[in-house]
Amino acid sequence: MQNIIDRFLSYVTIDTQSDSSSKTTPSTKKQWDLANLLVKELKKIGMKEVTIDNNAYIMATLPSNLDKEVPTIGFISHFDTSPDYSGTHVNPQIVKDYDGQDIVLNEKENIILSPDYFEDLLQYKGQTLITTDGTTLLGADDKAGITEIITAMEYLVQHPEIKHGKIRVGFTPDEEIGRGAHKFDVKKFGADWAYTMDGSQIGELEYENFNAASAKITIKGKSVHPGYAKGKMVNAVGISNEFIALMPMEEVPEQTWRREGFFHIHHIKGNVEHAEFEMIIRDHDRNKFEQRKVLLNKITEQLNEKHRDCITLEMKDQYYNMREKIEPVFYIVEIAKKAMESIDIKPIIKPIRGGTDGSQLSFMGLPCPNIFAGGHNFHGKYEYVPVESMQKAVEVIVKICELVAIKK
Incomplete structure (x- = not known):
C-alpha cells in the first residue's frame, strides 16, 4: 500500500x-x-x-x-x-x-x-x-x-x-x-x-x-447618463437578469439528481455596455437535451425582439x-x-x-x-x-x- x-x-x-x-x-x-x-x-x-x-x-x-x-x-x-x-x-x-x-x-x-x-x-x-x-x-x-x-x-x-x-x-x-x-x-x-x-x-x-453542451450568451448594451436614459439606455446587466429569469430556476445542479438534467451558469461578468455569461447544458435523455437547447434559442429570440437584437448565443455540443x-x-x-x-x-x-x-x-x-x-x-x-x-x-x-x- x-x-x-x-x-x-x-x-x-x-x-x-x-x-x-x-x-x-x-x-x-x-x-x-x-x-x-x-x-x-x-x-x-x-x-x-x-x-x-x-x-x-x-x-x-x-x-x-x-x-x-x-x-x-x-x-x-x-x-x-x-x-x-x-x-x-x-x-x-x-x-x-x-x-x-x-x-x-x-x-x-x-x-x-x-x-x-x-x-x-x-x-x-x-x-x-x-x-x-x-x-x-x-x-x-x-x-x-x-x-x-x-x-x-x-x-x-x-x-x-x-x-x-x-x-x-x-x-x-x-x-x-x-x-x-x-x-x-x-x-x-x-x-x-x-x-x-x-x-x-x-x-x-x-x-x-450526460449529453453535454456549452453555451455563451453575449449582450451588447448602450450606456447613457441614467438621468436621461429613458428610451435610450440598453442595460446589458439588466438583460442578463431577464435572460436568467426566463430559465427554469429549479433545473440547476444544486436541485437535481440521478438522471435529472440541468442548466449551470458558471461564469458571469458585465456592465451597462457589455455583459456575458457562460453555462453548461446537461441531460441524460437525448430528446430532453435537445429541448434544452431549443429553450435557450427561444429565450434569445424573445429578448432580441424586445431589445433590438442585442444578444448573441453561441452553443456547442461537447459529448453524448x-x-x-x-x-x-x-x-x-x-x-x-x-x-x-x-x-x-x-x-x-x-x-x-x-x-x-x-x-x-x-x-x-x-x-x-x-x-x-x-x-x-x-x-x-x-x-x-x-x-x-x-x-x-x-x-x-x-x-x-x-x-x-x-x-x-
Missing part, C-alpha cells in the same frame, strides 16, 4: 491544471511536467511501445503472455486537474486509521472535512485517507486513476504467472475542459474496448453519462451519452462487474452526472465504461481519497485482465 501512496503523492504535487481559454493541446505547458514523468515511469516498470505525441497523449503496451488470441483491452485516465479550483502547491495530508470524526484540513482558516456534511466519510472508518490542506484541490481526479493503472501494470509485469492478453494504457491531457479525447488516436491505441479509471467511490461502474454505444457490447460491463464481485466489491451501477474521456471515445469507436478510482468531492478543497479504495481499483484492473484472458 505504501507504494500506492508514494506514487500518488508524486503525481498530485505536480500542478497540471488545464485551461479552457487556451487553444493549444495540452492547454497548459505545466501538464507536460507530469506527462514526461509518466513516460519515464512506464518505461521503468517494463511497459513496451511507450509513446508520447506532440499533444502529450501517452500510450504504452503490456504484451500478451498467452499462446492464444484474446481481445486487446485498454485502461485510460487523464492527468490534468480541474480549472475550477487551485492545483498549485498541493500539500496532501495523510490521515491514518480514520476515526470517523472531523478532519481539520486547515486550522488557520478553520476548514473542516466533516462527516456531518460529507456522510461518505463514514464508509472509511479505520482506513487511510489522503486529503488536501484546505487551500487546493487534491487531484485524485484523475491522478488516482493513473496511480492505479501503473501500479496494476507493474504488478502484472512482476507476476508473469498471471495470464493476460495484450493490454494498452492511455493517459490524456485536458479531460477536465472537455477535450481529453479530441486528439486521441483510437486506431493507434488498437484496443477492442477500454475502461476509464475515472469514477468516484469504491464500486462505481458506469456506462451512462455513451449508453447507446455500450449496450451493444454490454459484456464488457459484465466483465468489470464480475471482476469486482470476485474480490468482494459490490458494484454500484448508476449514471454519471458528468462525462469522461470514455463518453467521447465510445463515439469514436472505442467502447469505454467507467470504473471507480476512489476519490470523493472532486474539484475542490474537500477532495479526498481512501488508499484502500485505490488498492481495490488496482485489484479490479488485474482481475479484468485475467477474466479477458479466459473469455470464450
Whole structure:
C-alpha cells in the first residue's frame, strides 16, 4: 500500500491544471511536467511501445503472455486537474486509521472535512485517507486513476504467472475542459474496448453519462447618463437578469439528481455596455437535451425582439451519452462487474452526472465504461481519497485482465 501512496503523492504535487481559454493541446505547458514523468515511469516498470505525441497523449503496451488470441483491452485516465479550483502547491495530508470524526484540513482558516456534511466519510472508518490542506484541490481526479493503472501494470509485469492478453494504457491531457479525447488516436491505441479509471467511490461502474453542451450568451448594451436614459439606455446587466429569469430556476445542479438534467451558469461578468455569461447544458435523455437547447434559442429570440437584437448565443455540443454505444457490447460491463464481485466489491451501477474521456471515445469507436478510482468531492478543497479504495481499483484492473484472458 505504501507504494500506492508514494506514487500518488508524486503525481498530485505536480500542478497540471488545464485551461479552457487556451487553444493549444495540452492547454497548459505545466501538464507536460507530469506527462514526461509518466513516460519515464512506464518505461521503468517494463511497459513496451511507450509513446508520447506532440499533444502529450501517452500510450504504452503490456504484451500478451498467452499462446492464444484474446481481445486487446485498454485502461485510460487523464492527468490534468480541474480549472475550477487551485492545483498549485498541493500539500496532501495523510490521515491514518480514520476515526470517523472531523478532519481539520486547515486550522488557520478553520476548514473542516466533516462527516456531518460529507456522510461518505463514514464508509472509511479505520482506513487511510489522503486529503488536501484546505487551500487546493487534491487531484485524485484523475491522478488516482493513473496511480492505479501503473501500479496494476507493474504488478502484472512482476507476476508473469498471471495470464493476460495484450493490454494498452492511455493517459490524456485536458479531460477536465472537455477535450481529453479530441486528439486521441483510437486506431493507434488498437484496443477492442477500454475502461476509464475515472469514477468516484469504491464500486462505481458506469456506462451512462450526460449529453453535454456549452453555451455563451453575449449582450451588447448602450450606456447613457441614467438621468436621461429613458428610451435610450440598453442595460446589458439588466438583460442578463431577464435572460436568467426566463430559465427554469429549479433545473440547476444544486436541485437535481440521478438522471435529472440541468442548466449551470458558471461564469458571469458585465456592465451597462457589455455583459456575458457562460453555462453548461446537461441531460441524460437525448430528446430532453435537445429541448434544452431549443429553450435557450427561444429565450434569445424573445429578448432580441424586445431589445433590438442585442444578444448573441453561441452553443456547442461537447459529448453524448455513451449508453447507446455500450449496450451493444454490454459484456464488457459484465466483465468489470464480475471482476469486482470476485474480490468482494459490490458494484454500484448508476449514471454519471458528468462525462469522461470514455463518453467521447465510445463515439469514436472505442467502447469505454467507467470504473471507480476512489476519490470523493472532486474539484475542490474537500477532495479526498481512501488508499484502500485505490488498492481495490488496482485489484479490479488485474482481475479484468485475467477474466479477458479466459473469455470464450
